Amino acid sequence: MTERFDAVVIGAGIIGTSIAFSMSKAGWRVLVVDPLAGSGQGATSSSVAMVRTQYSTLEGSALAWEGFHCWQDWSGFLDLESDEPVAPFHPAGVLTFKTANNGFLEHQLGFSRQLGIPFEFWSVARLQSLFPSWDLSSFGPPVISDDADFGARSDAELETVFFPKGGYCPDPQLAAHNLQRAAEQHGARFRFGEAVTGIDKKDGHVSAVTLSGGEQISCRVAVNAAGPHGQNINALADPDGKQRIRTRVVRHEVAHLRCADAATSDASRIMLYDTDIGGYIRTDTGDSILAGSLGARGEVELAADPDDFDRNLSPQSIEPLYRLAQRIPTLGIPNTLSGVADLWDVSDDWIPIYDCTDVAGFYMAIGTSGNQFKTAPVVGELMTALISACEQGTDHDQDPISFRLQRTGHEINLGFFSRNREPNPASSLSVLG
Ligand SMILES: Cc1cc2nc3c(=O)[nH]c(=O)nc-3n(C[C@H](O)[C@H](O)[C@H](O)COP(=O)(O)OP(=O)(O)OC[C@H]3O[C@@H](n4cnc5c(N)ncnc54)[C@H](O)[C@@H]3O)c2cc1C
16 A cells, blocks of 8 residues: 545546545545546536526525535635636526426425525516517427427417526536645645546445555545446445435537527526427527537437447437527527537436445445536535544434535535435426436
């Protein structure tokens, strides 16, 4: 054994780097290991990185609201001593609709009121003045293009809700790199180009991890933040391990195309979560946009092997654009699509698992289900609280710890994220969480 650390964080995505930052700030001697060449080069690098607050659970909304406060003062959050560039955050409101598939936002609006998250109801006339070329008919429920109902309008009027507090980070990989630098400032170390291949135990407690080169690193704590590889890491620690909530790996595709009419007439930044057509968009550079699916009847989930998956867009990737063209009739659909295909690490109920495990000293922050970039800064803090409490003897399974969100003042019971919870019936069972 060459080195000793208090904790090894497995994976340097936005989740692992955030955990490393928070733990090292709290005094832990942390090593982060990742087989890639740098931080944030896994799924994080492809993230659309939109920060919104409307979730179908109170805890999900509270975490996202706290996350928003971290992103809107990213430099302050990092508190870097060096003057290296930090990832920008572009404030942008979230435009969405009350539709049957989101329960007409009843719960989301209730939670927003409870948490003090502002929102506004917009008339169709107001929306039309902002987007003069859009077709504001109601087309839902969302269906794929060869469905007989595709393109059919209903008489229902679109009911618009606008959440002014949101935004996006146009460089999610840089954000992870920033967290790496912030963690290093507090003594954390990073090793790239090496994978964790073994998790060793002594007297039932984590004692070391083994790296792909054969080296053993002594540690009392190992944290699984391996995203789409999360199940592989769990198997290293506890091959026969059982947990009620499982995770699976799903490909998600995002198209990149030009669309001048996605811009607002008053030049304000808006992100669209169009639950009526089943798609989302946000602006990118110039008049280009990023667009993806929020789910539609007939859409097939694309299962993937994290060690061998196709990074090319599938024929299905054009489907959300066909639906988007209902809303924005001037949208030109290119003959050849460009964009990214990357992985979501999806839990059974699309709510992450932030928890201890049956192996003392082994923790996991996985199952981020395509919706946890925004919360990552807070996930580091809550995992640090959870790990510290457990290592001091708290039985989190029996007596789940409560965590205070320091910027917004709300308190959440971390049992909500348990690996052994019943699948949460309130979940949208979609990327919306
Ligand atoms: C296309 C796309 C769009 C998205 N859009 C949004 C959005 O708009 N808003 C939002 O909030 N969220 C969004 N998400 C989700 C969000 O980006 C993810 O939840 C988040 O990036 C996951 O981070 P992670 O650190 O868990 O995973 P990753 O970034 O994948 O990091 C895991 C790391 O673990 C490493 N690893 C794997 N095996 C090992 C091993 N054996 N040893 C050591 N390390 C290992 C990997 O190399 C990788 O770097 C999106 C995701 C995708 C893919």
